[in-house]
Amino acid sequence: MPQGGAPQQPPAGSFALAIDAMGGDHAPESVLDGLELAAERHPKARFLLVGDEARLGALLARRPKAARVCAIRHAPESIPGDMKPTAALRVRNSSMRIAIDAVAAGEAAGVVSAGNTGALMALGKIVVKALPEIDRPALAAIGPSARGDVVLLDLGANIVCDPRNLVEFAVMGDAFARAVLGLTKPSIGLLNVGSEELKGDDRVRQAAEMLRETVLAPNFHGFVEGHDITAGTVDVVVTDGFTGNVALKTGEGAFKLVGTLLKQVFTSSLAAKLGYLLARPALERLREWMDPRRYNGAVLIGLNGVVVKSHGGTDALGFAHAVDVAMDMVNHRFNDRIREVLATLPPRGRPAVTATEPSVNAR
Amino acid sequence: MPQGGAPQQPPAGSFALAIDAMGGDHAPESVLDGLELAAERHPKARFLLVGDEARLGALLARRPKAARVCAIRHAPESIPGDMKPTAALRVRNSSMRIAIDAVAAGEAAGVVSAGNTGALMALGKIVVKALPEIDRPALAAIGPSARGDVVLLDLGANIVCDPRNLVEFAVMGDAFARAVLGLTKPSIGLLNVGSEELKGDDRVRQAAEMLRETVLAPNFHGFVEGHDITAGTVDVVVTDGFTGNVALKTGEGAFKLVGTLLKQVFTSSLAAKLGYLLARPALERLREWMDPRRYNGAVLIGLNGVVVKSHGGTDALGFAHAVDVAMDMVNHRFNDRIREVLATLPPRGRPAVTATEPSVNAR
Incomplete structure (x- = not known):
């Protein structure tokens, strides 16, 4: 579904980071606000924003800097904060999973999520692999x-x-x-x-x-x-x-x-x-x-890619910092x-x- | 050797606490200063002060409250802060050992030392016993x-x-x-x-x-x-x-x-x-x-007696607090x-x- 203000998706392999836009207490707003800050700090990086396409498109339309560096990929589901890792592994079309799949597929060098820690660790180990x-x-x-x-x-x-x-x-x-x-x-x-x-x-x-x-x-x-x-x-x-x-x-x-x-x-x-x-x-x-x-x-x-967990309760500044850490790891x-x-x-x-x-x- | 100002020693079994007067960075002065404070807080308790008889006698002479509640027992040696527990166990006439012996013998209900922690733990376990x-x-x-x-x-x-x-x-x-x-x-x-x-x-x-x-x-x-x-x-x-x-x-x-x-x-x-x-x-x-x-x-x-370790670097107030803790345990x-x-x-x-x-x- 085309989004007002949503950017064209660049070719595969060109993303610095995949972003789980739906993870965290104040997602996706705090994530998008964080990316608006991150876009200033990393103007050359491109981010794959994974989550509810309609909501993300609307939010990106009001965040011009983030919109310039982000492409949206739809994920119909998200992992609840209290879901057990074993259950999270079975949700194939969650925003976290699709973001991590992008790393495993070589489309992005890393992933940042403010979602369920146990799920992110389990998915990181099993999908991105050690x-x-x-x-x-x-x-x-x-x-x-x-x-x-x-x-x-x-x-x-x-x-x-x-x-x-x-x-x-x-x-x-x-x-x-x-x-x-x-x-x-x-x-x-x-x-x-x-x-x-x-x-x-x-x-x-x-x-x-x-x-x-x-x-x-x-x-x-x-x-x-x-x-x-x-x-x-x-x-x-x-x-x-x-x-x-x-x-x-x-x-x-x-x-x-x-x-x-x-x-x-x-x-x-x-x-x-x-x-x-x-x-x-x-x-x-x-x-x-x-x-x-x-x-x-x-x-x-210790994985074949960069996996960064942002604190679930953080705000835009905190999320932008988690993106900084991931970018440092990707760049170095x-x-x-x-x-x-x-x-x-x-x-x-x-x-x-x-x-x-x-x-x-x-x- | 009789000490100017040193009190008469009460009969065996009558001590609340045995005090290792020679343990700690500023011993015996800080220990004696601590006892001067403790004597006010616990006027009915009697303490067995173990260490260099001559030094302790002179120090007690200038601390009238402590002098009223303390009896001195001579110990010719003291355990250095860096001595290994196994070595400390072999020093039979150290201030720490003689103080702990008093607990094992039922002369005192507990012991307080600001000396070597490992030595105190080893002596506590082996002499006072679990x-x-x-x-x-x-x-x-x-x-x-x-x-x-x-x-x-x-x-x-x-x-x-x-x-x-x-x-x-x-x-x-x-x-x-x-x-x-x-x-x-x-x-x-x-x-x-x-x-x-x-x-x-x-x-x-x-x-x-x-x-x-x-x-x-x-x-x-x-x-x-x-x-x-x-x-x-x-x-x-x-x-x-x-x-x-x-x-x-x-x-x-x-x-x-x-x-x-x-x-x-x-x-x-x-x-x-x-x-x-x-x-x-x-x-x-x-x-x-x-x-x-x-x-x-x-x-x-977990021992057959109260064994309290004061911080080695503490002052009179800190040592007096360690005595408070030991007294609480003895009294309760x-x-x-x-x-x-x-x-x-x-x-x-x-x-x-x-x-x-x-x-x-x-x-």
Whole structure:
């Protein structure tokens, strides 16, 4: 059905990103508003907008910048936020599925969705598929630290991990930090309960031993602890999906608690209110710096394509940031780096590295 | 050797707490200053002060309140902060060991030390010994949340845990929240990567099933996530020692980052400085509320006595708070509660509860 204001669809293979226009709490409006911002930042990119053709056409007609860079592809259904991944896999004509199909078919280099996380991860793994060298794709994101941004992974894609998985996460985290943070030699830390070599369980100690034998060894800092994440001790913090998910949400919760308490402080008296007004420009800068929207865009890495999950509740600015992350990954061909480093690792089947200190297991 | 101003030693068995006077960065001065505060709060308690007799005698002579409630016991050695637990176990005449021996001998109901954490945990387990009903003692502490204080355990005593361990931690956390927070029905949450029943690994799902069969079931909230810790969703958050340690330190790190950034904000301009002065009383109240010293005192629970670890770097106020925590536990006979609840559990050998949904393991 022709749309007023909808652009002509360019030939296949020419899209930077496929966009699930129907995923997220405020979709498709917030998605389209986000694309209006993204179109300014990435004027040469073209986006495949997947969703309800009629609604999207009408919305695009009022967003001229987005309209110039987007083509619409109709999807009659969308995945509800509470649908289980196994059920979502069976919905063949959802906006998320059709967007992901476009990546698998090579029409787009990546996909961004603010929809159901579990469904996106399942579809990503099954449709886009993991790189042959990767055992388990991982979920990564960027957060604030005292020394700049820090990459944390895995954030929940893999609840149970072995040492080799952790090593692969380090390889992917390294590539991600290069592509998205623009670092040339990102330092890598393995999350543990202490920084001494003997701390933790066999799993992290073996992963550390294995990492010291890779080409990443010069940038491997060793073990880091929870407080090192926000201290910025390293650029990339590697852990299993259970611990990473808890760490991410615990940190977010702590930031939120302080924010709530500060609001109470600055409304607690007339003097405090006046104080807020005086300090406001600096406080606003702080708020902007800590803004969760600035860190929006968790990435499922280790796939044959870029898969970015935007927070479901974010607004246009947050969605545009998720598009930025996806574009960085597309433009920096970060999968090439992953494959390069993985090619230097011993094959997976090799027996685990034995601990150098017999006392390691005796504690 | 008689000490100027040192009190007479009361008969054995009459001490509330044995105090490792030589443990911690600023010991013994900060310990003695802490006891000077604690003596005011607990005027009827008597403390056994263990360490260098000559130094302690001289310090007590200048602290009249502490001198009234303390008896000195000489210990010629102290455990260095970096000594390995296995080595610490061999030092028989350290201040920490002699203080712990006093608990094992029934002379004191508990011990407080700001010294080497690993050494204290090892000595606690080996000398004071676990309650017969407890498989693994756990490290617990209290932190701030939006709805009051929250108990988190295990904080690192047990890196690898099975479902039964988690259930025992819940029992201990319940007793701790009753004794130290004064709650009559503390709510309990099991830390996971999502709140839905199917989330997480077999370990947390089995622990949840088992908890639903205990007398704690009415207060068991189910799964909670990282952000629930500071949101105050539950009074007690239960997890394994690896995850708990990372969560605790990640939360502390996040608070610290905001504190650092706020300092920058309030010194960034003349107006911001003036704003700080105006809002200062309210900001000071916030700082006091968040003060890590107010949350000082990690407790090794599940032993035949109270063992409290004060932060090594804390000051008098922090040490006095650790003494408060220990006194609360001693006064509320919290081990009785643990034994009561554990007596209602099926014996450890019983086969694990099978999941009710066959789909649980299929995901």
